[in-house]
Amino acid sequence: MVSDDVICAFATAEGLAALAVLRISGAGSANLADKIFRFGPIKSELREAKADSALTKRTVVGLKGYQAAYGHVVDPLTGEIVDEVVLTRFKAPRSYTGEEMVEISCHGGAISKMKLLTACLRAGSRMATAGEFSKRAFLNGKFSLIEAEGLADLLNAEAEEAQTLALQQLSGELGYKFKQVRDLLLEFAAKCEMGIEYPEYPEYDIEQVEYLSRLKAIKDLLSDLCAGYDQGRIIKEGIKIALLGAPNAGKSSLMNALVHEDKAIVTNIPGTTRDVLEAEVRYKGLLCQYCDTAGLRAGADIVEQEGIKRSFKTALEADVVLWLISVLPRENSANLATDSLIEHNLTQAILPSTDLLAQFEAKGTQVYFVVSKSDLAEQAEIKAKIEDLYGEKYKVLSCSVLQANSLAFLQAQIYAYYLSLGKGKSQAVRVSSYRQYQGLYNISCIIDTLTADYGETIPPLDVLDQMLQACIEEIELLTGEKADEAVLTTIFSKFCVGK
Numbered sequence: 001m002v003s004d005d006v007i008c009a010f011a012t013a014e015g016l017a018a019l020a021v022l023r024i025s026g027a028g029s030a031n032l033a034d035k036i037f038r039f040g041p042i043k044s045e046l047r048e049a050k051a052d053s054a055l056t057k058r059t060v061v062g063l064k065g066y067q068a069a070y071g072h073v074v075d076p077l078t079g080e081i082v083d084e085v086v087l088t089r090f091k092a093p094r095s096y097t098g099e100e101m102v103e104i105s106c107h108g109g110a111i112s113k114m115k116l117l118t119a120c121l122r123a124g125s126r127m128a129t130a131g132e133f134s135k136r137a138f139l140n141g142k143f144s145l146i147e148a149e150g151l152a153d154l155l156n157a158e159a160e161e162a163q164t165l166a167l168q169q170l171s172g173e174l175g176y177k178f179k180q181v182r183d184l185l186l187e188f189a190a191k192c193e194m195g196i197e198y199p200e201y202p203e204y205d206i207e208q209v210e211y212l213s214r215l216k217a218i219k220d221l222l223s224d225l226c227a228g229y230d231q232g233r234i235i236k237e238g239i240k241i242a243l244l245g246a247p248n249a250g251k252s253s254l255m256n257a258l259v260h261e262d263k264a265i266v267t268n269i270p271g272t273t274r275d276v277l278e279a280e281v282r283y284k285g286l287l288c289q290y291c292d293t294a295g296l297r298a299g300a301d302i303v304e305q306e307g308i309k310r311s312f313k314t315a316l317e318a319d320v321v322l323w324l325i326s327v328l329p330r331e332n333s334a335n336l337a338t339d340s341l342i343e344h345n346l347t348q349a350i351l352p353s354t355d356l357l358a359q360f361e362a363k364g365t366q367v368y369f370v371v372s373k374s375d376l377a378e379q380a381e382i383k384a385k386i387e388d389l390y391g392e393k394y395k396v397l398s399c400s401v402l403q404a405n406s407l408a409f410l411q412a413q414i415y416a417y418y419l420s421l422g423k424g425k426s427q428a429v430r431v432s433s434y435r436q437y438q439g440l441y442n443i444s445c446i447i448d449t450l451t452a453d454y455g456e457t458i459p460p461l462d463v464l465d466q467m468l469q470a471c472i473e474e475i476e477l478l479t480g481e482k483a484d485e486a487v488l489t490t491i492f493s494k495f496c497v498g499k
């Protein structure tokens with residue numbers, strides 16, 4: 001709901017700073033400011049005598065848009081001088097929110113800030129809720145929902161890449177692509193409706209070639225936008241990497257080593273880890289979220305079985321799976337010769353089933369086989385065997401927690417994978433939220449249903465029109481042209497108070 005009351009909040013952060021900026025927005029902001037703002041320096045007895053009439057006549061309402069003034073804030077209830085400030089006037093619709101606005105920058109101390117806010121509230125304003133300024137800006141058509149999401153990301157960005165992506169989104173590049181999709185749909189729908197309206201005029205018929213090329217143009221744009229989703233999401237949220245493998249394969253040790261933290265318990269007893277443990281590290285700005293999981297094996301007790309269930313669940317939610325394989329330490333199988341030790345391990349090794357690998361592939365999860373503990377002599381041979389088994393299709397890496405360069409190599413592989421996600425795709429524009437992705441996906445599904453039902457032949461025009469209208473509705477929900485209150489609330493609540 002747009003409420004037209006006057007709202008206020010500090011746009012600057014908590015804590016001590018040189019200055020703090022209070023924002024006031026809504027019709028009547030300037031009148032409200034006039035209740036608390038006195039132009040010019042504090043009048044001394046002497047100067048009061050020869051009252052500066054030019055100063056006393058000035059009002060905030062009388063200021064031009066973007067004009068600033070020096071003065072003091074006086075509490076309307078107590079008459080106390082609150083602070084020495086600079087005030088800026090914005091005239092509707094030329095302001096951030098599109099409403100009449102006033103900004104007051106005061107000294108950054110906690111008491112100054114508190115007193116200024118109090119004065120403002122006493123003059124009749126109310127505190128803004130989180131994101132309320134931006135929500136008003138959106139409702140006044142200052143930016144689309146796509147840009148609003150970009151703005152939220154901009155404020156929350158912790159990595160440089162994330163900030164760059166958000167700024168692009170804010171500048172409207174992504175919004176423009178969405179608009180292109182909408183325009184193509186609208187044009188198509190208009191054409192289709194002409195055909196329905198004037199069936200007797202052959203010039204309004206849609207020909208098959210045109211039908212197919214219009215459909216293709218829309219689908220191409222959609223897939224182009226969706227293709228960038230993974231990288232966009234990863235830049236924002238980080239890349240999720242699951243460590244899987246048999247008990248004792250070295251998963252917990254590897255995670256600890258990669259995140260430089262003694263996070264997970266490591267012992268030589270198989271079945272040490274039972275819960276999924278997460279730890280993060282930044283590599284070249286990319287947030288890597290490692291998930292250590294319970295070792296996979298049959299015949300485990302109930303607790304371990306539950307842990308194993310979670311291992312699979314985690315793997316299926318990950319972007320990258322590191323599947324660890326290692327030869328058991330010699331002390332556990334001291335009676336076996338090296339050759340048979342490897343054979344033994346290979347038959348015992350817990351390897352992903354074909355079905356599981358297919359699921360990873362369908363989800364676009366990148367799987368790496370990692371022969372762990374490569375400092376131990378036996379591992380080179382098992383690496384060769386794993387390469388025989390999987391090397392055609394999957395990368396087989398090796399690592400040892402005792403060898404820093406092998407860990408760096410592993411981390412670099414993950415980073416290279418992340419970079420490869422954006423290759424060959426329109427670099428500038430990327431869908432970055434699940435909401436956007438899902439909306440575009442819904443549109444693709446609607447179009448796919450149509451081609452599934454009618455193949456390459458033109459469907460009855462009313463069916464086509466219905467389908468196009470459904471797509472248009474989806475895209476307008478995305479851009480916010482059809483604002484959905486629940487969606488607005490979720491998006492703007494990600495903002496802080498004062499934004």
Ligand SMILES: Nc1nc2c(c(=O)[nH]1)N(C=O)[C@@H](CNc1ccc(C(=O)N[C@@H](CCC(=O)O)C(=O)O)cc1)CN2
Binds near residue numbers: 103142
């Ligand atoms: N003091 C101050 N600095 C700030 C902001 C602010 O609100 N206040 N911003 C807050 O995010 C950012 C800048 N964003 C802004 C966006 C639009 C308008 C604005 O007045 N728009 C008018 C006029 C545009 C024009 O001249 O072309 C408009 O849209 O009509 C101002 C700031 C960062 N710096």
Ligand SMILES: Nc1nc2c(ncn2[C@@H]2O[C@H](COP(=O)(O)OP(=O)(O)OP(=O)(O)O)[C@@H](O)[C@H]2O)c(=O)[nH]1
Binds near residue numbers: 250253269272274
């Ligand atoms: N030599 C050597 N030993 C390692 C290496 N990584 C792990 N280990 C040892 O292997 C044993 C098992 O390591 P963990 O990290 O607990 O193995 P895990 O895969 O987490 O095992 P579970 O939690 O039981 O599934 C420990 O004794 C580690 O010290 C390595 O790179 N080199």
Ligand SMILES: [Mg+2]
Binds near residue numbers: 252264
């Ligand atoms: Mg473990």
